[in-house]
Amino acid sequence: MNAGEPVLDITDFSVVYRTPLGDVRAVSQVNLALHTGEVVGLAGESGSGKSTLAYAVCRLLRAPALITGGSVIYRGRRVAGPTDVLQLGSHQLQQLRWREIAIVFQSAMNALNPVLNVRDQIVDAIRAHLRLPRRDALEKAGGLLDLVGIPRSRLRSYPHELSGGMRQRVMIAMALAADPEIVIMDEPTTALDVVVQRDILAQIVELKETLGFAILFITHDLSLLLELADRIAVMYAGQLMEVGTAAEIHHEPAHPYSRGLLNSFPSLHGPRRDLAGIPGTPPNLLQPAAGCPFLPRCAYGTDVCRTVDMDLERVASSADPDHLTACPFVLPETPAPGRPRTDAEQELQA
Amino acid sequence: MSSNGSSEHARGREVVSAAAARGPLAMEAVCLSKDFRLGGGEVLHAVHDVSFALYRGAVVALVGESGSGKSTAARLLAGQERLTSGEIRLDGAPVDPSTRRAFRQYKSHVQLVFQDPFSSLNPVHTVHHHLQRPVRLHQGRESRAEVAREVAALLEQVRLTPAGQFTGKYPHELSGGQRQRVSFARALAAKPSVLLADEPVSMLDVSIRLEMLSLLDDLRQRFQLALLYITHDIASARYFADEVLVMYAGQIVERGPAEELTQQPAHPYTQLLVASAPDPDNLGGSLRDGGTGSFRRAKDGPPAARQPAAVATPERGCPFAPRCPLAIDRCRSDNPALQPVSAARAAACWRLDIAAPGVVAERGGT
Numbered sequence: 001m002n003a004g005e006p007v008l009d010i011t012d013f014s015v016v017y018r019t020p021l022g023d024v025r026a027v028s029q030v031n032l033a034l035h036t037g038e039v040v041g042l043a044g045e046s047g048s049g050k051s052t053l054a055y056a057v058c059r060l061l062r063a064p065a066l067i068t069g070g071s072v073i074y075r076g077r078r079v080a081g082p083t084d085v086l087q088l089g090s091h092q093l094q095q096l097r098w099r100e101i102a103i104v105f106q107s108a109m110n111a112l113n114p115v116l117n118v119r120d121q122i123v124d125a126i127r128a129h130l131r132l133p134r135r136d137a138l139e140k141a142g143g144l145l146d147l148v149g150i151p152r153s154r155l156r157s158y159p160h161e162l163s164g165g166m167r168q169r170v171m172i173a174m175a176l177a178a179d180p181e182i183v184i185m186d187e188p189t190t191a192l193d194v195v196v197q198r199d200i201l202a203q204i205v206e207l208k209e210t211l212g213f214a215i216l217f218i219t220h221d222l223s224l225l226l227e228l229a230d231r232i233a234v235m236y237a238g239q240l241m242e243v244g245t246a247a248e249i250h251h252e253p254a255h256p257y258s259r260g261l262l263n264s265f266p267s268l269h270g271p272r273r274d275l276a277g278i279p280g281t282p283p284n285l286l287q288p289a290a291g292c293p294f295l296p297r298c299a300y301g302t303d304v305c306r307t308v309d310m311d312l313e314r315v316a317s318s319a320d321p322d323h324l325t326a327c328p329f330v331l332p333e334t335p336a337p338g339r340p341r342t343d344a345e346q347e348l349q350a
Numbered sequence: 351m352s353s354n355g356s357s358e359h360a361r362g363r364e365v366v367s368a369a370a371a372r373g374p375l376a377m378e379a380v381c382l383s384k385d386f387r388l389g390g391g392e393v394l395h396a397v398h399d400v401s402f403a404l405y406r407g408a409v410v411a412l413v414g415e416s417g418s419g420k421s422t423a424a425r426l427l428a429g430q431e432r433l434t435s436g437e438i439r440l441d442g443a444p445v446d447p448s449t450r451r452a453f454r455q456y457k458s459h460v461q462l463v464f465q466d467p468f469s470s471l472n473p474v475h476t477v478h479h480h481l482q483r484p485v486r487l488h489q490g491r492e493s494r495a496e497v498a499r500e501v502a503a504l505l506e507q508v509r510l511t512p513a514g515q516f517t518g519k520y521p522h523e524l525s526g527g528q529r530q531r532v533s534f535a536r537a538l539a540a541k542p543s544v545l546l547a548d549e550p551v552s553m554l555d556v557s558i559r560l561e562m563l564s565l566l567d568d569l570r571q572r573f574q575l576a577l578l579y580i581t582h583d584i585a586s587a588r589y590f591a592d593e594v595l596v597m598y599a600g601q602i603v604e605r606g607p608a609e610e611l612t613q614q615p616a617h618p619y620t621q622l623l624v625a626s627a628p629d630p631d632n633l634g635g636s637l638r639d640g641g642t643g644s645f646r647r648a649k650d651g652p653p654a655a656r657q658p659a660a661v662a663t664p665e666r667g668c669p670f671a672p673r674c675p676l677a678i679d680r681c682r683s684d685n686p687a688l689q690p691v692s693a694a695r696a697a698a699c700w701r702l703d704i705a706a707p708g709v710v711a712e713r714g715g716t
Contacts, residue, residue: 045555045556045558192416193416193582194415194582194583194623194626194628195626196415198626221556221628222556223628223629224628227628227629261556264556264557264559264560265559266586266588266590267585268584268612268629269627269629272588276560277557277564278557281525281527
């Protein structure tokens with residue numbers, strides 16, 4: 001699957017937010033590649049920097065956000081040669097956005113304009129980016145709704161006349177308007193209930209198979225990614241903690257944070273598991289402490305973690321050279337440390 | 351409809367709630383119905399003939415998709431909406447929170463926690479202000495020192511410690527989880543016997559949800575709260591609740607002990623819910639091969655098959671019939687009542703023998 005060069009290659013990418021109190025390091029030295037036809041999941045808690053990363057890659061952030069380093073190389077079929085997104089001027093960026101890289105934003109409830117009907121919004125987007133005559137744009141808008149399974153009669157509907165699931169489908173249809181190579185989805189199904197969520201995800205996968213784009217899927221719900229994504233990047237405090245295939249993250253998680261995430265959702269299928277959760281709260285990125293950012297919440301932590309450099313390295317015991325972890329001490333085979341459980345947790349198990 | 355409301359209710363009650371073993375009966379909802387008038391003479395049956403009971407020290411989960419009426423049911427129980435018909439009983443006595451004084455008294459027994467901790471706290475008031483009001487109103491405490499002591503105690507109960515660090519803070523200075531803890535503390539300030547939690551964790555990060563649920567569980571145990579946990583996440587209901595009620599289009603379509611119901615769902619709708627929950631063990635499963643699961647093909651069906659029933663029409667058959675893969679003519683003309691399938695389980699479906707042969711066979715044995 002990973003043969004050939006990636007369609008998007010993010011290298012040493014860093015973003016800060018300039019505040020009067022100092023720089024908030026929202027994204028630090030992230031390396032991530034996306035191949036055609038691949039679903040890469042970006043998982044992390046709120047505030048971990050996953051949305052900042054995705055938006056900064058498209059240069060959608062403005063001051064006080066500042067890209068402080070790295071490169072983002074885009075290799076599309078319609079673009080001659082590799083392009084560094086970070087070097088593009090505003091006109092070139094306009095060419096890139098939507099046509100090459102499209103985004104489905106979080107909370108479709110608010111992303112659509114409430115005073116325009118669906119048709120006008122889709123036609124607007126198409127005409128802004130494709131320069132089609134109005135008649136063709138109208139026809140295309142209808143075709144896009146077909147694609148996501150909404151009857152064409154809904155073109156005249158206003159957003160408030162659509163259910164949450166339908167609005168989300170409209171957003172997906174709009175993102176696909178210009179046949180992009182990459183679709184970035186930022187928590188596209190978080191506000192929806194499970195039945196609708198599953199329906200939409202299945203549709204996204206189907207569209208991906210037919211149209212052949214790559215997906216960067218951002219969510220805090222790791223259980224969803226395990227089923228959906230080919231590869232998963234786990235992000236914490238602006239840094240990648242672990243990267244691996246869905247199977248590796250699920251069955252051989254190396255990093256303590258990935259293990260914590262895996263242990264924090266109740267599963268419906270299979271035997272009842274021991275749930276632990278992750279105690280504590282994410283660190284303050286304004287004054288990051290030296291060493292591993294996860295240390296204060298880590299069950300495996302030792303004093304060495306304060307000084308050692310936590311860079312993504314290959315998991316030594318893994319057969320896959322692309323299974324990377326930022327923790328040099330904990331390996332997939334490391335047993336979980338004992339931790340006295342609270343009464344409430346024991347009750348929850350009972 | 352073949353069965354009238356009262357017989358339906360009577361049949362539902364043959365089932366012994368899985369929550370009853372935990373403690374004495376606290377609150378009973380008897381045949382609750384709530385209609386909303388829409389424009390054009392249409393009526394939305396948001397809640398239709400719903401009966402269940404809450405017991406001290408037990409968790410009952412109300413599970414359903416958005417628009418199923420679960421939040422309306424909570425608002426009815428909280429006295430925030432008037433019943434169209436039915437009765438709410440608190441400690442055995444019918445309640446009527448329609449006058450101001452009765453409502454205030456009712457609120458000191460029954461408290462509601464909302465989903466969104468970002469909008470349920472007033473941004474211009476401190477944590478102390480949010481908590482001191484119910485302490486004064488419901489506990490009748492007057493002196494400043496007493497109130498301050500009580501507020502600190504409440505914050506410690508929800509593990510916001512040291513309390514002194516939090517009393518002066520405004521909602522925007524707190525994280526989502528911390529805000530929801532303040533909401534819990536505010537509900538506890540009235541010293542209620544019943545706590546209605548409407549999606550208390552669904553706005554929070556997955557990693558924080560578990561902590562919040564174990565906090566709720568801890569509070570339930572310490573104060574012998576009768577807890578109604580409303581959620582669309584049936585997986586968390588499995589771990590957290592004693593009894594699960596599944597609601598669809600305003601009606602309870604299945605009820606039973608949490609583990610049994612989630613592992614062996616009987617009603618086709620419950621089966622759909624369970625099948626839709628993310629399943630990490632199903633790597634490369636239905637989602638990634640293009641979703642060839644049985645419900646995937648609903649896309650090709652009539653548009654109604656993909657849309658949740660917005661308006662329940664109980665006069666005209668089972669509300670789930672338009673989406674149900676097993677529906678027969680009878681389902682479209684006749685609304686099934688909840689019928690017991692075992693000592694603690696009931697389901698409202700005409701085709702249980704096909705939908706859940708295993709569960710129904712057990713009924714023969716018991």
